[in-house]
Amino acid sequence: MNKMNLANRITIARILLIPFFIASIFYYKPETQFLRFLPAIIFGLSMTTDAVDGFIARVLKQKTQLGTILDPIADKLLLSTAFICLSMVNNLPPFFRLPPWVTIIVISRDIIIILGCVIIHHLKGAIDIRPTVLGKVTTFSQMITIISVLLHFHYSYVAWNVAVVFTILSGIEYVMIGSKMMNDREK
Numbered sequence: 001m002n003k004m005n006l007a008n009r010i011t012i013a014r015i016l017l018i019p020f021f022i023a024s025i026f027y028y029k030p031e032t033q034f035l036r037f038l039p040a041i042i043f044g045l046s047m048t049t050d051a052v053d054g055f056i057a058r059v060l061k062q063k064t065q066l067g068t069i070l071d072p073i074a075d076k077l078l079l080s081t082a083f084i085c086l087s088m089v090n091n092l093p094p095f096f097r098l099p100p101w102v103t104i105i106v107i108s109r110d111i112i113i114i115l116g117c118v119i120i121h122h123l124k125g126a127i128d129i130r131p132t133v134l135g136k137v138t139t140f141s142q143m144i145t146i147i148s149v150l151l152h153f154h155y156s157y158v159a160w161n162v163a164v165v166f167t168i169l170s171g172i173e174y175v176m177i178g179s180k181m182m183n184d185r186e187k
Helices: 006-026 033-059 063-086 102-126 132-152 156-186
Strands: none
Touching: 006 033, 006 063, 033 063, 033 132, 063 102, 063 132, 102 156, 132 156
């Protein structure tokens, strides 16, 4: 099957939207209404492409190894970029900001998972990584957090607290899965 099928091209388009998202955050000016909504539009478009590429891959039977790798990378790049920008860019008004501790928790979980995968792969060989339901809920809650902040929802702190809880729980779950992989392969 062609590795650069429609689903994979949509995933790559999602990755290519990231610099535009970053620019829309950096060039934000409160007095320009359009620029207030531009990051939300770009992020929303990226979220939509995430759903569309998965749908196309399943329905048109375009699942590939490349897509299996690219899709979560695109998600992590987009989400990590959004969390970092919304907690670190200084020209943003308070309603457009995330507390740095939220970003630290989100990024730390991803680093722990990546390091765990590298260690397991190094020690045990190829590993089969599959997203869990809790992992998918975590990604969704993180996306909702970013959208709620970008759209200036009054209760966006609820979204980021929910995302933090799911992030921690899914991090624990993935550590447990990794530990089981290490123990199973030792036998």
